Amino acid sequence: MNARWVELAEGVLVRRYTEMDLSVGLVLGDDRCLVVDTRGDAEQGAELAAAVRNITSLPWTTVLTHDHYDHAYGAPAFLPCDVWAHPACWDELGKAGKAALPGLLGLSVEHRVTLDLGGRQVVLAHPGVAHSPGDVVVHVADAGVLFAGDLVEHVPGGTFSAESFGSDTTLASWPAALDEIAALEAATVVPGHGEPTGPELIETCRSDLFTVLGLRERVRAGELSHEAALARSPLPADVTLAALTKPGD
Ligand SMILES: [Zn+2]
Structure with missing residues (x-):
């Protein structure tokens, strides 16, 4: 396991993992801290919890950007504490047998919740159905930082990976969700996977999705072959194919 903290602004950190190129967040207030995502299993959660304790002894609250295991x-490593997530995220965690945990204090972000960490307010918001049915982003307005979960990804040299588009993804409404988060005008955007970057990543992701959606429409209408669509896509072939062939919307 190879991991490092990077401070993005005063009291706003990202922990970067080599494994899966994962980014998790930590936001410090005067009274408590907020941990954004928890990694993929009990052992990984415990590693993250210990790493947070190396930074701060403040009591923590956690937020899950979506239900995907990683x-x-x-x-569970953070319990007992408040855990925020979208209702659809709770549903999916329940189906996976992961919500009924002892001490789990689950709180729902239906649309938008403001948390006061003490001297700092953080907004948790559901920008619409996109990468998963229950995506939540975390906006630290005073620092200009947005933790975007997997609504945006930042693979080396590009945007999405084949894993971005699962059966629970809704491609058709994803660009609108990106419009919502672009309107927050954050200077720093932290993707769920990949290095933090600027707001231009949101626009690039939106543009790539928009193009792929158009190609998918033409494939479905019988106007384009898969091969022709792959050749015209801004995304690598395997990523485009995942978007074109995924079940669901
Ligand atoms: Zn995901």
Whole structure:
């Protein structure tokens, strides 16, 4: 396991993992801290919890950007504490047998919740159905930092990976969700996977999705072959194919 903390602004940190190129967040207030995502299992969660304790002794609250295991299944290591997530995230965790945990104090972000960490307010928001049915982003307005979960990804030299587009992904409404988060005008955008970057990543992701959605429409209408669509896509072939062929919307 190879990991490092990077301070993005005063009291706003990202922990970067070589494994899965994962990014998790830590936001410090005067009274408590917020941990953004929890890694993928009990052991990984415990590693993250210990790493947070190396930074601060403040009591913590956690938020899950979505239900995928690599972001959510480490949550037990932080209990008992408040855990924020979208209702659809709770549903999926329940189906996976991961919500009924002893001491789990689950709180729902239906649309938008403001948390007061003491001298700092943080907004948790659901920008619409996109990468998963229950995506939540975390906006630290005073620091200009947005933790975007897997709504944006930042693979070397590009945006999405084949894993970005699962059966629970809704491609059609994803660009609108990106419009929502672009409107927050954060200077620093932290993807769920990949290095933190600027707001231009949101626009690039949106543009790539928009193009792939158009190609998918033409493939479905019989106007383009898969091969022709792959050739015209801004995304690598395996990533485009994952988007074109995924079940669901
Ligand atoms: Zn995901």
